[in-house]
Amino acid sequence: MIRIKICGLRRKQDIEWINFLKVDYAGFVFAESRRRVYLKEAERLVALLEKGIKKVGVFVNQNPDFVKGVCSALGIDVIQLHGDEGQKEIESYLGLGFEVWKAIRIKDKSDLISAFEYRVDGILLDAAVRGMYGGTGRTFNWDILKGAYFKNKIILAGGLDPQNVGFAITKVKPFAVDVSSGVETEGYKDFFKMKEFVERVRRFGKHDR
Numbered sequence: 001m002i003r004i005k006i007c008g009l010r011r012k013q014d015i016e017w018i019n020f021l022k023v024d025y026a027g028f029v030f031a032e033s034r035r036r037v038y039l040k041e042a043e044r045l046v047a048l049l050e051k052g053i054k055k056v057g058v059f060v061n062q063n064p065d066f067v068k069g070v071c072s073a074l075g076i077d078v079i080q081l082h083g084d085e086g087q088k089e090i091e092s093y094l095g096l097g098f099e100v101w102k103a104i105r106i107k108d109k110s111d112l113i114s115a116f117e118y119r120v121d122g123i124l125l126d127a128a129v130r131g132m133y134g135g136t137g138r139t140f141n142w143d144i145l146k147g148a149y150f151k152n153k154i155i156l157a158g159g160l161d162p163q164n165v166g167f168a169i170t171k172v173k174p175f176a177v178d179v180s181s182g183v184e185t186e187g188y189k190d191f192f193k194m195k196e197f198v199e200r201v202r203r204f205g206k207h208d209r
């Protein structure tokens with residue numbers, strides 16, 4: 001069964017909704033973004049989260065001591081590195097009890113090379129938009145992935161929404177899908193869009209990866 005990550009959670013009701021929908025991963029952005037949360041608020045949100053839902057901390061080119069401090073304080077399960085972090089930095093997080101996912105922004109096929117090179121627990125494939133690291137609401141060309149074999153878990157992100165996620169899953173067959181903008185209305189998470197997204201994934205995503 002394909003896993004679901006909903007990212008950019010900021011409010012108490014966001015957490016109540018994802019508890020109800022029983023998604024697999026809850027994403028909290030600790031980097032520069034309109035979705036950014038700070039440690040104190042994140043502590044309150046995480047305390048409300050159902051135990052079975054894994055907590056993902058999203059960071060962009062931040063100090064490793066800061067990243068480790070936040071993740072330890074919150075009991076984060078997955079560190080998502082969404083900036084220009086290299087293998088050396090990735091290594092510094094391995095063996096500490098967190099999974100590490102590295103985000104790669106895809107413009108064309110050549111961007112996939114790094115996806116094969118990183119030694120990491122998961123590769124998150126996202127759209128490349130100039131001046132933005134993530135949460136862009138834009139898709140990339142999924143045809144680029146045709147025939148590619150990844151040894152890592154692939155988390156598909158970038159512009160997914162309830163309308164296109166079924167098609168994306170049948171094309172890419174990822175380990176998980178990740179969504180933020182596509183389940184928002186006027187900048188905030190929308191329960192009905194999240195519900196529709198989750199229902200679509202569960203209908204189309206019955207393969208194992």
Ligand SMILES: O=C(O)c1ccccc1NCC(=O)[C@H](O)[C@H](O)COP(=O)(O)O
Binds near residue numbers: 007027082126137178
């Ligand atoms: O969501 C953000 O605002 C963000 C800002 C800076 C770095 C990463 C960010 N989000 C990371 C995610 O995991 C998003 O879910 C992913 O980029 C997909 O976003 P969207 O295209 O909006 O569904």
